[in-house]
Structures are given as structure tokens and as C-alpha cells.
Amino acid sequence: MDQHSRRHVIGSMGAIGLGAILPARAQQTRPVRLLVGFPPGTAPDTVARIVTQKMGENMQQPFVVENVAGAGGLIAAQQASKAAPDGTTLFMNTVSDMSIAPHIYNKLPYNPNDFALISHLVYTDFILAIPPSVPAQSLREYVTWAKSRKDTFMATFGPGSPAHFGTAMFAGAAGLKIEPVHYKTTADAMSGVLSGEVPGLFVTASLGVQYVKDGKLRALAVTSPTRMPQLPDVPSFAEVGMPQAVFSAWFGLAAPQGTPTPILERVSSEARKALQSPDVRQKLEAAGFRISGTNREEFAKIVQKEYAAWGTAARSTGFRAD
Template sequence: MKVSKSSAAQGPRLARRILASAVACHAMAAAVPAIAAETWPSKPIKVIVPYTPGGSTDTVSRIVFEKVAERLRQPIVIENKPGGNSTLGTSIAARAKPDGYTFLSVLAAYSANPSLYSHLQYKPSDLTPVSLMADLPLFLFSSKSVPATTVAQLVDYGHKNPGKLNFGSSGTGSSAHLVGTRFGMVSKMEMTHIPYNGSAPILTDLMSGNVSMVFDPLLVPMPQAKAGKINVLAVASARRWPGEPNIPTMEEAGFPGFVMSSWAGLVAPAGTPQPVIERMSKEIAEAVRSPDVQKKLENLGFIGVGSTPAEFRKLIERDSARYAEIIKAAKISLD
């Protein structure tokens, strides 16, 4: 088949036009995130809290995002969607439009839920990490009915009285439940788990002797420990709590590697523009480092962090693997 000179000449020109068009389309696509970052936020932002109003996640979110809203000069609306151990609100966020105007506040239970439920209405990949907002150290409190003022004495008593000790938690699958379960495993103590609905009823039974111990944030039990009504033995964090420097860490108490705190963080629907995620991460970091926010968080037992998305992803992956191991070994399920 013959090809005319005009047709032959058109070939290279057509190829150049196609290439130019492709380059232009690529440039336009690349420009979209930049435009989103420059104009974001242009309207109010919604942060879903998958717990009831007044709880620790809700309170921390309101403290942090009040400051972030000031910095962004846009309202940030907290929307409570409790239910299903936080899975209801999480599934709503996972289905939200990834336009940078919907986020989700989560606790450490977010890392455990994929192992606690065989069927979830979302996949972990449906959401992407933004920032670890704050760390929440868990302290080991024990009842006065247990003759122990140190972790070593508690373990010794547990070994000599198998099955006599129990531990409370704020619910099956909670951080306190999983940390307490791990403590029983590594200390080789036989203990019974007693789930409660929150910290207040645990404290009542801890003081009466119906509960032997609990891993809990300091806010509710610490005043009773200071009053001599319960004992505080250790904190399960990498470092001692600044406000209570005389309380040893679990590692110092003889359990190397026993660092298991709860935390509060922020995630976004997968596909949210990366520049928006980076911007929100930086704004959270600035907010939690401000003296007034730091003070408010410390009063609740939290330590402001403000991590990068990559750092938060690494924490979620680490805790997911750790919790999965505990849940499998203890045969814990919420199905």
C-alpha cells in the first residue's frame, strides 16, 4: 500500500500533537492537588468522632480542633457517631467524599477492630493516616485488697494464688482489655477479665475490692490513689509521666518492652489530596504544641504529639500487628 507524502508528513505531526496533549493533561492532573492545597479550606470542615459526647476522644478532638479552626480560619464541626465499638462512625467516614472536608478522630481501638470483627463495613485501606494527635499513657492501678505495692509483689501474689486475681476494662476489645490481657500473658498470671462501661464503675469496684487491678488513664483513678484508697504501681509507657515522676514504667518494674499506651489520632478517607493531609498534619502539630492546648491535654492525662502521616501510619501498623497477636492468642471476638 502506498502512503502519500502528505499522509507521511502528517504522521510525525500527529504523534507530536498526541504527545503534547498527553503532557498537557498530565500537567493539569498534577496541578489539581496544588490547587486544592492553595484553596483549602474554603468551607467548614467536619470531624467525625465515633464515640459519645463527653468521652476522651470527643474532648481531645474539641480541644485540638478549636485551635486548628483558629489557625485555618474556618469552622470545624465535631459530629458524634457512636456505635459498634467505633465501627459505625468509622464506616461513615470511610464512605465520605475524599475532598479534604471530612476527617475521623480515632483511638487505639481503631488498630484492634479489624482483628476483633470478622466482618466490617469498611477496610483499613479505605482510610489514610493524618496525624497522631496525642498519646494516652495507661497506669496500672491495684486494689488495696491485693497485698502488693509494686508490680513484682503483684505478680508474686498472682503466682501464689492462681485464678484469684481479675482485671477490669472499659469494654471488651478496649485498650485496657488488651493491655491487661498481655500483662497476664507475659507475667504468666491466671486472671479473669471483667468488662465495664467506662472508668467510673471500675473505680468503684477497685476501691471496694471487687476488682483487683486495671490499666487506665490517670484522670479518674489518680485522685483516689493520692488519697490512699487504691495503689498505683506503674505506667505502661516508654518514659515516666512528667507529673508523677515517682511512678516507675513497666519496663523499670521488670517487664522489658512492655510499652502499650492508648492514643488519639486523625485519619481521612482514602484519596484525600496529599497536600491537604500534609497541611492538616502540620496544623495539628502546631495546635498541640501551643501552651494552652498542652495544658488542657495534660489535665486529661494526654501528651500532645502532632506526628507526620508517615509516623502515624507506622504506629497504626505496629499496634495492629501487636493487638492481632493478643486477640488471636486470647481468642477475643466481638462478632
């Protein structure tokens, strides 16, 4: 490699502190930004902070989580897609911006192909939960109760969200007609269900488990492939004969397309290493996440599969966000 080419490679990689590739003198300590399209305290933010803290410790490289909330994560996706592909900007991509949004918007402020996939981090499964005021102790009783009513409503965290289309999946599997009630914020939706204003919702495990354990919500079934360790007494939809209602949201790491392959591979390796550490696993699993931790090729296959599945779900509702 000539001197000019060597300087170019070091300049491209050095900003992310890739110690395994570069000599120490070539490394820099400029923080790596991880853009998250949702507010602090939400599921993707929680995952971002837990994982990058460990990555930072292992790599001796500072990471900064930047919350760019709005439009269901689309604003952050737009910013990330236009960032310099030099390894200093990463993006917490999600089921919403990669698997759902392309099916419900005629025009997006980014193209899913604008991103180089790094690692699929976690799944977050959902709990079908109802307030104690609803007279149903099981999923079977809930379906019977819902069929006896003129109208059945379920809250969602917003139109076009995984829970919105998950509600449609459940309705189809159970033979119910359910009208979604879209709230502007997660807090509003939870308040609506806890007060009994709306008799149920699909809530992420990371948020809903504690409400169930505290007796504020009653869990009827979970959308994970098998029972959740946090709620061992609650059956999965697959277990009760409704595999159509098995679905999950997910979060992963990506970078602007054009980011050098050695950087992508190093970050992917470090993300998987972080997810394998006992303290990170304990924190994520306690928070209700199901750990994945893939390489780049495996992540691409997951995105392709999820894109097709959520496209089918979106089309079944006829919903358009434009």
C-alpha cells in the same frame, strides 16, 4: 492549568478554608466535621476538642466535633469511610479501629485502607491501679498476693479493648492467670474497682491520674516507656523488668481515602502546629496524654507497627468479637 481544571481544584480544596493555598475569595466557612467514635468527655473526645479548637483559631476555619458513639468506635469509622472525600469530614481514628478491630472481627463495616492518614496526635498510656482494699503497696507485692489466690480478676472497659489485651500482656509477663471482667461502660468499670468488687484494672492516664492523686486508687506501675511526669513516684513496667507490658492507646486524624493530597498535607501541618503551641501542650499533658504530632508518612509507620503488635496480643488471648 486550564480554566476547567482550576475550577475543579478550587472546588475540592475550598471547603476546608486552606488559606495558604487559595486566594481569600475562594475560601468558604463551611464547618469541618470531625467524627469521634466515643462519647463526650472520653479521651478521644478530649483530644479532638482541644486540638481542633486551636486549629480553628489558626486556620480561621470552624470545626465541629460530632460524637458518633457505639460499637467501640466502629460506627463512626463506618460513617467516616463513606463520607465525601472533599475535606469537610475528618475522623479521629484510634488504636481500636485501626490496630485491634481488624484482628478480632471477621467482617468490619469499613476497611482500614478506606482512610488517608493525616497525623498521629497523642498516646494515652495506662496505669495498673488497685483499690486501697487490696493489701499490696508495690507491683511485686501485688504479684505475690495474686499468686496466693485461687482466682485473680481485673476489670476492663470492654472486650477487645486495649486494656483487655494489656491485661493479657501483663499476666504473661508476671506469670499470672488473670480473668478479665468486661464492663459495658467506663463508669461501670471504675465503680467496680473503686468499690473493691474487682481488685484492679488498667486505666488510662487521662482518667486515672486524679483518682491516684486523690487516694481513691493505688498506682503500681505505668505502661509508658518511662515514668509519667504526672506520677513521678510510680515505676514503669520496663523499669521493673516487664517490657512485655509496655503498651499505649493512641489517637490520630484521618480523612476518607481520595481526599486531595494538598488538603491532607495542610491539615497535617496545622495539626502539628496546634500540638506545638504551649497552651495545647499544657492542656493535653495535664490531662495525661503523651504528645506525638507526626507527619503523614510517620503516622503510616506507626500504624503498621501497632497493627502487628496488637495482632500478636489479640491472638495470644484467642478472643474473637464475632
